[in-house]
Amino acid sequence: MKKVLIADDEQDILDILKFNLEAEGYMVETANNGVVAIEKAKSFLPDLIILDVMMPGKTGIEVCGVLRMLPAFKSTLIIFLTAMSDDTAEVKGLEIGADDYLKKPIRPKVLMSKVNSLFRRVSKEIDHNINLGELIINRENFSVRYKNEDISLARKEFELLSLLASKPSKVFLRNEILNQIWGTEVIVGDRTIDVHIRKIRQKLNLDCIKTVKGVGYKFEL
Amino acid sequence: MKKVLIADDEQDILDILKFNLEAEGYMVETANNGVVAIEKAKSFLPDLIILDVMMPGKTGIEVCGVLRMLPAFKSTLIIFLTAMSDDTAEVKGLEIGADDYLKKPIRPKVLMSKVNSLFRRVSKEIDHNINLGELIINRENFSVRYKNEDISLARKEFELLSLLASKPSKVFLRNEILNQIWGTEVIVGDRTIDVHIRKIRQKLNLDCIKTVKGVGYKFEL
């Protein structure tokens, strides 16, 4: 289920968009100004952000600029909402890394078709990626980025981290892990997992993989 | 999505062109003088460059001349914008390697039809080419240019490099590579890929093809 964050200072717009997006099965969060939008984006990690250009405090363009600096939002979709009048905004918006823009007044149908088509466009890429803010795993590139640093993992390490990160907070039993990564054919000892976990912790600098004694491991935060 | 760079010293023109091009789905960058145009061209690697002839500092003709010297812009489309008055410019422009010219004042419809038809005209060629700045692969000529030097590759080497370079950063599994280049019928030994990779690395002087152990190869940078 895709997550969408909407930022606008007009409650009406938030309501309309939220209603329509939820009707199509999206998970929606809202923010009524730029600062809140940035905060919520960081915690909610949406797949799409819809930003009003004109907001008190930080404009949508500024918000976009801030977010695009962060690696976690490098590939997040961003759509601008702009009033008919300020058409230079469109220009600046796309330059700064927006994926599309919408003119007010908004036609829900137009919005939904844009949103859907954007998601269709990138659906494959998104499926391949795991984006947890601090941690970005790209299955296509076999690359891992943690706290803004590229980390190179060996194959098993990569698979193990991918597995754990694919469902944050879920505890994976040792058996589950063995089945998923080693398969049912191969039989390896219990310490093997520990050793790989350790290597990951080492490379990622001790964090976020928690041990649940007597049960297994989970990825958190 | 095609990329277009516009260079003009009049902000109005930039805005109008940008608006119209983006409305048709092009990705647009702008520059308000010749020097910036050259810089942006190098980083943005547009498919089309629209150059105003009369610009302070470097004229569009000069910009075109500079860019055409660079192998990365050998096949980039270039359109000149010229004021009605100086019609000698057209001549010089086309001589120096422009693909078309437009007289000011600009009619957006005329522009768009020119742009679209230019892209249609060369769409096939462009698809056949890979342009990564330092590396230029021309599938039609079977030619490879890397760091400003022509490199002659054998058939399999060429195909392998083309494949990897077609999606930079993506890791191609050994199986994928075998399927793409050798097909499913033929069966070749395991070292075959390695040997070809080695030859490419040798000819390209050790760079940009990275090994991902246990997985495959990828092209990067």
Add this chain to the structure above:
DNA sequence: AATTGCATTAACAATTTGATAATACCTTTA
């Protein structure tokens, strides 16, 4: 027929990765 160039394979070296065991450590519980 000889030459040349390419694709493939074979053989071996070098490297990286994975698994295990031994040991140290921690936590819980009796």
Add this chain to the structure above:
DNA sequence: TAAAGGTATTATCAAATTGTTAATGCAATT
């Protein structure tokens, strides 16, 4: 607090993977 059960750490060895070079066979060209 000592014992037990589980986990972390480390070193070590085995295995898998890749790199390199040379040799072979084939096909096109001269």
